[in-house]
Amino acid sequence: MKIVKTFNNNAVATVSKDKEDLILTGSGIGFQKKIGDEVDPGKIEKKYYYQGGENNAMFQFFMRTPIEYFKVSQEIMDIAARRLKVELKPQIIITLTDHIGFAIERLENNIELPNLVLPEIKTLYKEEYKIGLIGLGIVRREIGVNLPEDEAGYIALHILNGIKSYDDQSVLETLQMINGCIELIQDTLHTHFDQDSMDYTRLTTHFKFLAQRVFKKESQDDIDDDLDIYYLMIKKYPEIFNCVIRIKDYILQEFQYELSDKELWYLMIHIHKITN
Structure with a gap:
């Protein structure tokens, strides 16, 4: 597969053998790469399919989102899958990353978004909420931002919605x-x-x-x-x-x-x- 776009050191766009648009992520997959270079298969960690080229919303999403946000989401997902013993839908990384980015943006602009169902989440979905708190710690460690407790509840909701067996x-x-x-x-x-x-x-x-x-x-x-x-x-x-x-x-x-x-x-x- 040849690279058609390098987003950063860890994300590139390509086209599969079946002529499907793909975004690939992985540590160093885009390092010192340019359009036309071959993708190193050994560095592929995740694949995301999209359609419509550069006008596609997912393509634009990868263009504007720091790769650190994706890394944070992936670590949260890995912890959730391991601790809850569940399989998560692949698209959760997109929705969770988008939420984390928006939460950081809101914090920077002093905009509060209270989680009106936080008490119920803490009571009914204790393990998911604990993972949400762990997620806040990962955001703090990797991005240097202290998100409020309400965001732990929102992360828990993303996890719940990402579990394949849940509606x-x-x-x-x-x-x-x-x-x-x-x-x-x-x-x-x-x-x-x-x-x-x-x-x-x-x-x-x-x-x-x-x-x-x-x-x-x-x-x-x-x-x-x-x-x-x-x-x-x-x-x-x-x-x-x-x-x-x-x-x-x-x-x-x-x-x-x-x-x-x-x-x-x-x-x-x-x-x-x-x-x-």
């Missing part, structure tokens, strides 16, 4: 649903949760499993013999019942799923436990 949409929607439900509970019952408590962990975990049913449209069987207990709870805790009805309306409107009486009952039990 990209469901991860983000799960966090959005949980965050919306928690806000409804706090607003309706005029309370605020200790996000480090076991009760909060149990509640968010319950919402996580509920979200999985919501997105798969798998309704739980309704109440049978426990109707009396359910109605007793409604009578004894009208504020909590009003709260779960608001949650029911929210999930129906936003996610087109109607909670059964059994799901409402379980929610009442969890909410009662965390608020008493």
Whole structure:
């Protein structure tokens, strides 16, 4: 394969034997190379396919992005794959590198982007969040930039979305649903949760499993013999019942799923436990 463009010492563009546009990365792959030189196969670490030549968005992305950002992303990906024992989609390096570059740019311009689902990420995806924190350390070591803790959550999200066995949409929607439900509970019952408590962990975990049913449209069987207990709870805790009805309306409107009486009952039990 012959080089058609050298981005830097560690990234070049070429054309495969099958006439497909390729970007190759690897330590020293572009060092002292010029257009027309042969690519050293032994230095190829990663391959990225693109179409449309220099007008392609990926081509332009490599043109403007420092190679150090790619190295940081690759190290984070390697750690995630090893610690989580998962296979990651190849395109995550593009989205993660782009995010890191944008995060650094925002920091330099004093622009904050709060991670509104950070508490839920820390509670529900502990290992991914820990890898996000490791990622901040890698950015600090390799680029000399101290990114805020919110970015550890964003890195965790990129990892989650990059896991081949996961549904990209469901991860983000799960966090959005949980965050919306928690806000409804706090607003309706005029309370605020200790996000480090076991009760909060149990509640968010319950919402996580509920979200999985919501997105798969798998309704739980309704109440049978426990109707009396359910109605007793409604009578004894009208504020909590009003709260779960608001949650029911929210999930129906936003996610087109109607909670059964059994799901409402379980929610009442969890909410009662965390608020008493």
